[in-house]
Amino acid sequence: MSHETHRMLGQHPGRAGVAVEIMGGLLEGTPQLTQERLQALYAYWAAKRRGRPMPDRSDIDPIEMKPWLGNLMLVERKTDGDYIYRLYGSTFVNQFKVDMTGKRVSELPEQQGELLRVEYDAVVHSRMPMSRRYTATFDYTSRDKRSSWQVERSWERLAVPVAAGGDA
Numbered sequence: 154m155s156h157e158t159h160r161m162l163g164q165h166p167g168r169a170g171v172a173v174e175i176m177g178g179l180l181e182g183t184p185q186l187t188q189e190r191l192q193a194l195y196a197y198w199a200a201k202r203r204g205r206p207m208p209d210r211s212d213i214d215p216i217e218m219k220p221w222l223g224n225l226m227l228v229e230r231k232t233d234g235d236y237i238y239r240l241y242g243s244t245f246v247n248q249f250k251v252d253m254t255g256k257r258v259s260e261l262p263e264q265q266g267e268l269l270r271v272e273y274d275a276v277v278h279s280r281m282p283m284s285r286r287y288t289a290t291f292d293y294t295s296r297d298k299r300s301s302w303q304v305e306r307s308w309e310r311l312a313v314p315v316a317a318g319g320d321a
Contacts, residue, residue, distance in 0.1 A: 186284055191311045194221050195282065198313045206280045207314040228258075228273060229317075235259045236273050272312060282313040 186192045197217065201208035218225065227240035241253040258266050258273070276283045288307040295301070 186309065186311060187286075188309050190221065190224070191284075191309060194311060195313070198282070198315075207316050210315050210317045213315060226253075228312075230273065230277055231257075234270075234274075236270065276312045276314050280314050282311060284312075285310045 186195060198208065201212040203212075215222075221242075223242045223244040225240060225242045226238055226245070228236050229239050230236055236258040238253040238256055238258075241256075246252045258269050260266075261269065272283055272285065286307065286309045288305060290303050290305050293302050293304060
């Protein structure tokens, strides 16, 4: 099986500030997710596995994914080891004022890109979901550029592997 054929469905913001806390890791068994929305996404993914390590992309029905679409990303690993965002949810686009659809992880700031590459690689190679909780500081500037401030935000993220083309 080629690692290049794997895709992941995940939830997380795209243009994070400086991460000050990162907790979590690969999930074995039932994950200890705190958000009901992520618990439901994990349950959906687990049901689609049907006894396999991961579901195939063809097992995922976009209509069934409606509850998560705004907060959903579809990330594909390319043959060069980089990742490309095939879908970048509208919630992220609205929050971060950037649409990463069609863009590569390597286009992100170096520290953020490396963090995501390591996590995506872990999910692809292990064929197991990964959960992370982040706290990050975001920089904001007023429209007139006269004032700036920082806001600390936390979020939970779930990345699950999905095989492409029957590689499950």
